[in-house]
Amino acid sequence: MVVGVVIAHERCVVMGVLVMEVVAEDVVHAGVSGDETGREEGDVEEGDTVEAVDVGMSAWVEDLPTVKGDFYALGHIPKITGAIDGTHVALVSPRRSEQEYRNRKSYHSMNVQMVCLADQYISHVNAKFPGSVHDAYILRNSSSPYVMGQLQSHRVWLIGDSGYPNLSWLLTPVRNPRTRAEERYNEAHGQTRRIIERTFGLLKARFRCLHMTGVSLYYSPKKVCQIIVACCMLHNLALRQVPFLQEDGPAGGLVAAVEPVDSEEEEVEEEDIDDRNNAIQQYFQ
Numbered sequence: 082m083v084v085g086v087v088i089a090h091e092r093c094v095v096m097g098v099l100v101m102e103v104v105a106e107d108v109v110h111a112g113v114s115g116d117e118t119g120r121e122e123g124d125v126e127e128g129d130t131v132e133a134v135d136v137g138m139s140a141w142v143e144d145l146p147t148v149k150g151d152f153y154a155l156g157h158i159p160k161i162t163g164a165i166d167g168t169h170v171a172l173v174s175p176r177r178s179e180q181e182y183r184n185r186k187s188y189h190s191m192n193v194q195m196v197c198l199a200d201q202y203i204s205h206v207n208a209k210f211p212g213s214v215h216d217a218y219i220l221r222n223s224s225s226p227y228v229m230g231q232l233q234s235h236r237v238w239l240i241g242d243s244g245y246p247n248l249s250w251l252l253t254p255v256r257n258p259r260t261r262a263e264e265r266y267n268e269a270h271g272q273t274r275r276i277i278e279r280t281f282g283l284l285k286a287r288f289r290c291l292h293m294t295g296v297s298l299y300y301s302p303k304k305v306c307q308i309i310v311a312c313c314m315l316h317n318l319a320l321r322q323v324p325f326l327q328e329d330g331p332a333g334g335l336v337a338a339v340e341p342v343d344s345e346e347e348e349v350e351e352e353d354i355d356d357r358n359n360a361i362q363q364y365f366q
Contacts, residue, residue: 145162145235145237148162148198148199149161149162149237151198151199151200152164152198152199152240152273152276154199155199155272155273155275155276156268156269156270156271156272156273156274157269157364158240158252158266158269158270158273158360158364159364160235160236160237160238161237161238161239161240161252161273162198162232162237162238162239163196163197163198163204163205163239163240164196164197164199164239164240164241164273164274164276164277164280165194165195165196165220165225165239165240165241165245165251165277166194166195166216166241166242166244166274166277166278166281167192167193167194167195167216167219167244168192168193168195168281168285169184169186169190169191169192169193169212169293170190170191170193170208170291170298170305170309171188171189171190171293171296171297171298172189172190172191172297172298172299172300172302172305173189173297173298173299173300174189175189175301175302176301178211180213181211181212181213181214182211182212182213182302183212183213184212184213188212188293188297189212189297190211190212191208191209191210191211191212191302191305191306191309192210192211192212192213192214192216192219193206193207193208193210193309194206194207194208194210194216194219194220194223194225195207195277195280195281195313196225196239196277197276197277197280199276200320201276201279201280201283201320202317202320202321203280203284203313203316203317205223205224205225205228206309206310206313207219207223207224207225208305208306208309208310209306210222211302215244216244216245217244217245217246220245220251225239226250229250229251230250232250233249233250237250238250238251238252238356239251239252240252240253240270240273240274241253241274242254242274243256246353247353247354247357248353249353249355249356252270252356252357252360253270253357254266254267254270254271255267255357255361262361262362262365262366263361263365265365266360266361266364266365269365283316284312284313284316287312287315287316287319288312288315288316290308290312291308291309291312
């Protein structure tokens, strides 16, 4: 574990072991539900649960004004409650269904969907899909539509890139802006959405096993999913709950580059642009 402060080796080991044990034993802890137990290591199957919704979600939902205010400070788009995107974590070629794990860049990976808050706290992670699966498909098959549906009385949005459909609760960029208002919206959108890229960079700086640095995780897909969720839990602990992991500055002393934008991301058909158009007219004219 790479952090910007000196931490007793024993404490790091204990934290990591405890989190991995919790994930592996399929109990709910800190909002993370681990895989089913009692099966051999292998591919992630339909019954596996490696999607985690932070148990603190109810707390930040109750504090929506603060969450929205923090996001507004990033790019001056109101009513944003999370930035969503996918990132790839490399693993060795699985024994089964190898092609499903080969992504567009021709290496094997898990495509991990995350949602973060403006302070880089990970409020949601879905780590159960192989690298060939598109971000939009992962979104449709995650708990995000349900969670955001429950929040629609608050008229809030997630913010994501053009790899997602524009929905009543998800704002994406205008693909071909024709007005100055649409250009201003896109500029604000990019400034706000960049926080998820910085979060990926910080997470992978803290846990180099998640970073594509010439090596891949030498574990089964199911175990890789567990490792990813465990790292997200420890990342959140470092941000919020563990005093001896704190350091001046939001990155805890780490130098974490913004994860590069995947310019090859396949655009999807926009589904519901009325709310986005209304937002542009109301806030960016």
